[in-house]
Amino acid sequence: MSTTDPIDEFLFQLQAALSRYRLIGPRWRRRILLEVESHLRESAEAIRAAGWSRAEAEQEAVRRFGRADELAKQWADINQERAQSMLKSFIGTLAGVTTLCALFVVGHTLAVPEGSLLWIGTKFLIGGVTVLQGILTLFYLGISGISRQTLTLGAIGLLSLGFIVTGAGSYEALQGADAEYWVVMLGLIMILQACATIVDVGKLPWKIA
Amino acid sequence: MEGEALKGHLEMLVLAIVGAGPAHGYAIIDALRRRSDGVFDLPEGTMYPVLHRLEQRGLIASHWTSDGRRRRVYQLTPAGRRALTQHKTDWFTFTKAVAAVLEAV
Numbered sequence: 646m647s648t649t650d651p652i653d654e655f656l657f658q659l660q661a662a663l664s665r666y667r668l669i670g671p672r673w674r675r676r677i678l679l680e681v682e683s684h685l686r687e688s689a690e691a692i693r694a695a696g697w698s699r700a701e702a703e704q705e706a707v708r709r710f711g712r713a714d715e716l717a718k719q720w721a722d723i724n725q726e727r728a729q730s731m732l733k734s735f736i737g738t739l740a741g742v743t744t745l746c747a748l749f750v751v752g753h754t755l756a757v758p759e760g761s762l763l764w765i766g767t768k769f770l771i772g773g774v775t776v777l778q779g780i781l782t783l784f785y786l787g788i789s790g791i792s793r794q795t796l797t798l799g800a801i802g803l804l805s806l807g808f809i810v811t812g813a814g815s816y817e818a819l820q821g822a823d824a825e826y827w828v829v830m831l832g833l834i835m836i837l838q839a840c841a842t843i844v845d846v847g848k849l850p851w852k853i854a
Numbered sequence: 855m856e857g858e859a860l861k862g863h864l865e866m867l868v869l870a871i872v873g874a875g876p877a878h879g880y881a882i883i884d885a886l887r888r889r890s891d892g893v894f895d896l897p898e899g900t901m902y903p904v905l906h907r908l909e910q911r912g913l914i915a916s917h918w919t920s921d922g923r924r925r926r927v928y929q930l931t932p933a934g935r936r937a938l939t940q941h942k943t944d945w946f947t948f949t950k951a952v953a954a955v956l957e958a959v
Contacts, residue, residue, distance in 0.1 A: 684880050
């Protein structure tokens with residue numbers, strides 16, 4: 646890019662500033678630069694029409710536009726929000742798929758004789774997971790007054806529980822217990838849901854209102 | 855008006871200007887300055903991250919036009935129109951309440 650006039654010089658600085666943020670991809674950078682150039686040229690023309698020289702008008706248009714590094718930071722923040730949203734969707738999808746798999750496996754496990762220890766354990770686990778799912782749904786619906794701190798603590802609690810259930814299920818499965826692998830899946834669901842909550846909490850204001 | 859005070863309301867103001875009809879970035883900034891009699895005079899570049907954020911949220915849509923100069927033109931989406939209506943309701947409720955408190959002094 647040529648740096649013969651103030652606008653080209655600014656675009657060069659902006660390109661360099663945008664390049665420092667990996668979240669701003671080449672396509673997005675190109676769009677920003679084209680849009681900014683169009684703006685600066687139009688602004689300079691309007692200033693020239695008021696009697697300024699070309700060089701002064703371009704300098705003034707750049708001055709009115711603002712600092713390249715500050716603007717690049719604002720664009721990076723937007724892309725950060727987008728990346729978080731995509732991550733949340735990915736984790737949510739993964740949690741959904743895992744839930745479906747777990748339900749399928751639970752269906753098989755329930756084929757064990759009624760009243761046996763495994764059957765009772767299954768009932769309690771399904772009940773527990775249902776309650777946790779309900780609590781998380783309420784979180785996502787945004788109950789007024791729940792603080793970010795409460796959400797974070799809840800998510801950390803769920804994460805810990807998920808690791809315990811996954812660990813216990815894995816241990817039982819390694820010991821050769823029959824059909825304990827679905828416990829591992831339930832644990833993984835808890836971990837994924839906790840992760841989704843933690844990602845969400847990062848974007849929330851202090852109070853959900 | 856102080857830049858920081860304005861920034862909190864910038865999205866609502868941009869939605870209002872774009873709600874009046876499709877416009878490109880320079881025209882939006884110009885309209886903001888003119889309609890506020892020069893009170894809202896931010897660094898012009900500040901407008902673009904705001905426009906891009908609104909676009910990513912699906913509140914406005916944009917496309918390139920090239921009638922002499924290549925410009926990115928923004929327009930309100932149905933979701934943006936609903937958001938603008940809500941912003942306006944909230945804002946008028948807020949200003950009315952503040953005015954009532956101040957007038958009582």
